Amino acid sequence: MCGIAGYLAGRDAAAVPLEPMLRALRHRGPDSVSWRRMGPSCLGAARLALVGGASGRQPHDQGRALLVLNGEIYNHDEWGGAHESDTAALNDLMEMEGVGALDRVRGPFALARLDEGGHRLILARDRWGQRPLYVAEQGGRFLFGSELRALIAGGLVPETDEESLACLLSYQFLPADRSLLRGVSKVPPGEVWVIRRTEVGFHVDRSRLESPRVSPQVLCEEFDNSLDLQRSRGHASAVFLSGGLDSTVVTMGLTRRGWSPDLAIVGRFPDLPWADESPHAAEVAGLAGLPLHVESLSAEAWRQAFEGAMEALEEPMAGPGSVASFVLAKRVAGAGTRIVFTGQGGDEIFGGYERLRILQDLLSGSHPLRDPAYARLVLTMRGAFRPEDRLAPYRCALRRGEVAGRHLAERGAALLRRVNPLDERLSPTPSAEVALHRAEAFELDVLLPGLLQVDDRIVAAFGMESRAPLLDPCLSAAALAVPLGERSPSSSPRRLFRETFRRDLPKPIAARRRKLGFPVPLARWWRGPLREWVTDTLRSRAFRERDYLRQGVLHSLVRDDGQAGRGLFFWLALDAWHRRVSSWRGQSSRLKAGESVS
Numbered sequence: 001m002c003g004i005a006g007y008l009a010g011r012d013a014a015a016v017p018l019e020p021m022l023r024a025l026r027h028r029g030p031d032s033v034s035w036r037r038m039g040p041s042c043l044g045a046a047r048l049a050l051v052g053g054a055s056g057r058q059p060h061d062q063g064r065a066l067l068v069l070n071g072e073i074y075n076h077d078e079w080g081g082a083h084e085s086d087t088a089a090l091n092d093l094m095e096m097e098g099v100g101a102l103d104r105v106r107g108p109f110a111l112a113r114l115d116e117g118g119h120r121l122i123l124a125r126d127r128w129g130q131r132p133l134y135v136a137e138q139g140g141r142f143l144f145g146s147e148l149r150a151l152i153a154g155g156l157v158p159e160t161d162e163e164s165l166a167c168l169l170s171y172q173f174l175p176a177d178r179s180l181l182r183g184v185s186k187v188p189p190g191e192v193w194v195i196r197r198t199e200v201g202f203h204v205d206r207s208r209l210e211s212p213r214v215s216p217q218v219l220c221e222e223f224d225n226s227l228d229l230q231r232s233r234g235h236a237s238a239v240f241l242s243g244g245l246d247s248t249v250v251t252m253g254l255t256r257r258g259w260s261p262d263l264a265i266v267g268r269f270p271d272l273p274w275a276d277e278s279p280h281a282a283e284v285a286g287l288a289g290l291p292l293h294v295e296s297l298s299a300e301a302w303r304q305a306f307e308g309a310m311e312a313l314e315e316p317m318a319g320p321g322s323v324a325s326f327v328l329a330k331r332v333a334g335a336g337t338r339i340v341f342t343g344q345g346g347d348e349i350f351g352g353y354e355r356l357r358i359l360q361d362l363l364s365g366s367h368p369l370r371d372p373a374y375a376r377l378v379l380t381m382r383g384a385f386r387p388e389d390r391l392a393p394y395r396c397a398l399r400r401g402e403v404a405g406r407h408l409a410e411r412g413a414a415l416l417r418r419v420n421p422l423d424e425r426l427s428p429t430p431s432a433e434v435a436l437h438r439a440e441a442f443e444l445d446v447l448l449p450g451l452l453q454v455d456d457r458i459v460a461a462f463g464m465e466s467r468a469p470l471l472d473p474c475l476s477a478a479a480l481a482v483p484l485g486e487r488s489p490s491s492s493p494r495r496l497f498r499e500t501f502r503r504d505l506p507k508p509i510a511a512r513r514r515k516l517g518f519p520v521p522l523a524r525w526w527r528g529p530l531r532e533w534v535t536d537t538l539r540s541r542a543f544r545e546r547d548y549l550r551q552g553v554l555h556s557l558v559r560d561d562g563q564a565g566r567g568l569f570f571w572l573a574l575d576a577w578h579r580r581v582s583s584w585r586g587q588s589s590r591l592k593a594g595e596s597v598s
Contacts, residue, residue, distance in 0.1 A: 394439045
């Protein structure tokens with residue numbers, strides 16, 4: 001992982017130093033920081049040096065173009081040439097083939113390239129959005145950076161965007177192209193932007209990466225290719241191992257190919273023994289011959305990590321498991337880890353989420369019995385079903401803000417009523433086929449990039465790189481060529497995954513049907529050891545003045561927020577966001593006054 005930042009200068013824009021923007025990203029790239037100018041424009045990188053040694057120094061100067069890269073091009077040595085550095089190889093390939101060269105990339109990336117004497121800027125992200133890239137126009141410059149904090153350091157004045165806030169309040173997610181700051185957007189996953197300055201501002205030409213065409217018959221082969229390409233190459237590595245299907249297949253696959261991680265880690269909550277995944281993780285780690293660290297998280301340990309996790313995430317669009325993941329990342333970083341493998345993407349690519357299977361059942365008219373753990377979800381989705389709006393059950397399952405409706409004050413209720421871009425993506429349809437297509441597209445285009453943003457920030461906070469072999473573009477293209485009903489039929493969840501990767505799935509793990517992610521015992525904690533903390537935070541004058549919740553409802557929410565504690569977590573995370581924006585405003589004021597901001 002690296003951090004990149006810079007700007008394309010508009011006409012008459014004053015040159016500004018890039019050091020503050022890169023300093024804000026130093027946690028992402030602890031090994032070196034450098035930047036270069038080209039004409040009136042500038043770009044730079046804070047580098048995590050995993051590939052290329054000294055030859056991978058950034059920005060790479062090709063002679064006519066400067067390139068900075070956050071991510072890794074795993075297959076760069078297939079392109080010929082004598083480059084040890086993936087950044088150098090890609091810069092040369094783009095000089096020969098233009099932006100079409102990016103279709104050949106296997107690996108997560110966000111990049112920026114200056115050419116034409118610093119008058120043209122190219123920005124691009126990988127297909128799934130594994131690496132972030134924010135953009136904004138400020139002071140006659142087209143700014144870009146890996147995190148919001150870099151744009152703030154570049155002079156952006158932070159203000160919360162109300163439309164994005166409406167999305168967040170409704171779904172607890174943001175569209176893949178939006179941020180929570182006004183005037184700041186993201187380059188969407190899989191897009192390439194070519195930006196040129198004009199007489200009145202900037203012109204942006206947008207295009208999409210071409211997805212590879214890969215036959216489902218080669219799924220096993222492409223999985224092995226992905227593992228071989230993503231191997232750690234001598235760097236200390238760890239795997240987040242839950243004992244579920246995805247992390248197990250990645251762990252056992254790496255071991256089978258001879259690229260075993262150095263360490264496996266799993267988290268557990270002593271206050272939630274029925275959801276303890278550590279015995280399953282121990283079984284897999286034992287088969288793989290890996291040392292396993294089991295991190296037991298108490299209420300107090302989780303609370304102490306909360307502020308650090310929110311600072312790393314920047315935007316409050318993650319679930320409470322992200323705080324636990326922050327603790328795990330800190331632990332493996334302390335062991336010298338540079339690369340963290342995850343099973344991220346398996347559910348989205350192979351159709352693993354229960355809400356999609358329930359929707360399939362409702363659309364087909366069948367109502368099979370479900371795991372009791374999903375009883376509330378089944379009732380919620382079944383109750384929302386309407387023939388004239390066959391997407392209503394799925395939309396109802398995701399609009400978590402509706403649960404808080406009766407507790408909202410005037411401003412909160414107005415935001416919830418507001419039609420937002422995510423509502424438009426899930427607009428009503430009487431067609432079962434269209435409903436299922438929109439639901440799956442929402443999982444891939446909205447929810448997956450949001451989850452990947454969380455993974456990126458949690459791992460990058462400690463100067464490490466995350467790798468998700470199941471999101472390799474060729475592997476995912478081969479899987480998605482199979483219709484959802486065949487990939488994961490309701491009667492046989494994730495059938496394609498289980499059959500394809502059975503050699504890397506120990507029988508006890510393959511037979512598991514209940515896998516609930518990383519639930520946190522929040523409801524118990526809110527009523528017990530963390531009651532004082534949550535009530536003090538949400539009764540603060542600053543939070544009350546934001547007019548999200550009605551006066552006097554906090555006691556009721558502590559008792560039961562209707563989301564097993566997740567509802568109150570959202571308000572805590574949103575409060576942390578507003579405090580961060582206030583801090584950023586102070587930083588912006590000092591920058592305007594010409595003061596140094598560390």
